[in-house]
Amino acid sequence: MKDEILIVDDDKAHLSMLKTVLKRWGYQTTEAEDGAEAILAVRNEPFDCILMDVRMANIGGIEALAEIKTLNPAIPIIIMTAYSSVGTAVEAMKLGAYDYLTKPLNFDDLKITLERSLEHSALRKENKSLKQLLSSSDELASIIGSSPSMVELKKMIQTIAPSEATILILGPSGTGKELIAKAVHGCSNRNSKPLVTVNCAALTDTLLESxxxxxxxxxxxxxxxxxxxxxxxxxxxxxxxxxxxxxPLPMQAKLLRAIQDREIQRVGSDSTLYADVRIIAATNRQLEERVREGTFREDLYYRLNVVTLEVPPLCDRPDDIPILAKHFLDKLSKKNRKSIVNFTPLAMDYFTRYDWPGNVRELENAIERAVVLCNGNYISERELPPSITKNFTDIDLKDGQLNGMAGLPLEEIEKEAITQTLKKTSGNKSEAAKQLNITRTTLNNKIKKYDIQ
Structure with a gap:
């Protein structure tokens, strides 16, 4: 793609000459005859470089430079000036101009300066993209889970984050909707500016408006x-x-205006303020149902529901439970100055069988409790909350693992353990070996020995 240069000069003959020369060098050009036109052009289009005269009618080059730098600080601007205005050109450099050239222009100097400015611009874009990529990687890395639904959610975040679209995050309480919002913001072009969180449920109608x-x-x-x-x-x-x-319903109309037009009014003021913000909202409610009930405005719902991200409950992604549990264990062990290595197999079995109505938040709380109570290097079922273990007292997991196998030869028990573990891991031998606490080579030997299909 050709680099696009904005040429700004009120001397039409000079403007036409520059347009011809730059096109011959392979650049695309757009022309403006004064600073006002240049500012308008920059508002509408992302140029790669600007070549601008200092002295122009209406709005001059210095004033236009200052305004353009507020709109797009990354754009390199080359100032053209007569010898008598070199002092003005130095002032322009202080305001952020990339370089200046004196008239009449030396075309060799012009070509070299343009090439350098575009190289500089390309490096800045590359650096910005790299920073955004690194930031995106950090934010996405904080979303723990490798189940298909979480992989798809991360892909969706990467796709929609760079846009300005309003996003509605849906999911039960405790699934990590705020974490998703942080990831969207972190992967967006606004990530150098603040992410401000408001818990709408914690405030009354009057307090929420303020x-x-x-x-x-x-x-x-x-x-x-x-x-x-x-x-x-x-x-x-x-x-x-x-x-x-x-x-509350009375507040929804004011919120609709803020989301729709980005216009707000302070309580007690008649003045309208413009807020340049991106909107991310979240709820654990079924908003469509609330719309039908008349407790949520339909127009507000459609304003919010531009792009939807659904965070699955923990019970729908059991494969993520061991990964999340280990993540929280490492974090909370460090926080509580403990040296806990892992969970016992039975403790993890309780975790994977439990349905987690409180989702990821409940899992984290359960592990923090266990870390505080644990005096050894492994968390066992004894440190788990009764709410998790009581559901399985009737079947007693320890005996349940040997249900119907009492009195059988050890080789039969071993064969059954390997068979069930392979089923549990969907045939993943590396994971099965890990859960059985043996090497993959040993596992393969035993599969052959017992002719396990």
């Missing part, structure tokens, strides 16, 4: 000074509206 939009001094009892709301705190960044389904 929290979101801010208030003027004296707007209500106790408002002793002006306060910026969360929307303005998140300006240029992202606002995460957690538990959006709990927003």
């Amino acid at each position: 929290e979101l939009f801010g208030h003027e001094k004296g707007a209500f009892t106790g408002a002793d000074k002006r306060r910026e709301g969360r929307f303005m705190q998140a300006n240029k960044g992202t606002i995460f509206l957690d538990e959006i389904g709990e927003v």
Whole structure:
């Protein structure tokens, strides 16, 4: 793709000459006859470089340079100036111009300066992309899980994060919706700006309006000074509206305007403020059902539901339980200054059989409890909460593993253990060997010995 240069000059003959020369060198060009046109062009199109005269009618080069740098700081701007205006060119350099050339232009100098500026621009873009990639990797790495549903969720985050689309995250309580919101923000182009979180369920209607939009001094009892709301705190960044389904109906109309137009009013003010924010919302409620009940506005629902991310409950991804459990064990052992290595097989068996109504949050809490209670190097079933172990007291997992096998030869028991473990791991021999605490070579030998299919 050809580099696109914006040429800004109110001398039409000079402008036409530069256009001809640059096209001959293989560049695409757009022309503007003053600073105002240049600013408008930059608002509408991402140029690779700008070649701009200093002295122009209407808006001059210095003023245009300052405005363009606020719109796109990365764009290299080369200033053209007469010898008598070199001081102005130096001022332009201080404002962020890439370089300056004196008129009449030396075409060799022009060509070299253009090439260098474009190389500089390419390096900056590459550096920005690398930073975003590294940031994306960090944020996605915090989402633990390798089950198909979680792999698909991570792919979806990578796809939608760079856009400006409003995102609605759905999932039961405790599944990690805030973690998903952080990953979306971290993988987005806004990741250098703040992510501001608001728990909509924790505030009353009046307090929520003040929290979101801010208030003027004296707007209500106790408002002793002006306060910026969360929307303005998140300006240029992202606002995460957690538990959006709990927003009271009277407040939903004001929230709709903020999401639709990015316009807000502080409580007690008639002035309208513009908040440049990306919206991410989350709920554990069935919003469609609430719309039918008349407790959630239909227009607000459709404004929020542009792109949906569904976080699966933990019971739907049991393969992730051992990975998550080990992650929390390592983190919480370090936090509590313990040297706990792992879980006993029976403790992990309890984990994988339990349905986890509180999802990932419940798993983390259970492991923190176990870490605090554990005095050895392995967490056993004795350190697990009764809510997890009581469901299996009738079948007693320890005896259940040998159910119907009492009195059998040890080789038969071993064969059955290998067969069941292979079934549990869907034939993954490496994982089966790991769970049986033997090497893969030993496992293969025993599979041959017992003729396990």
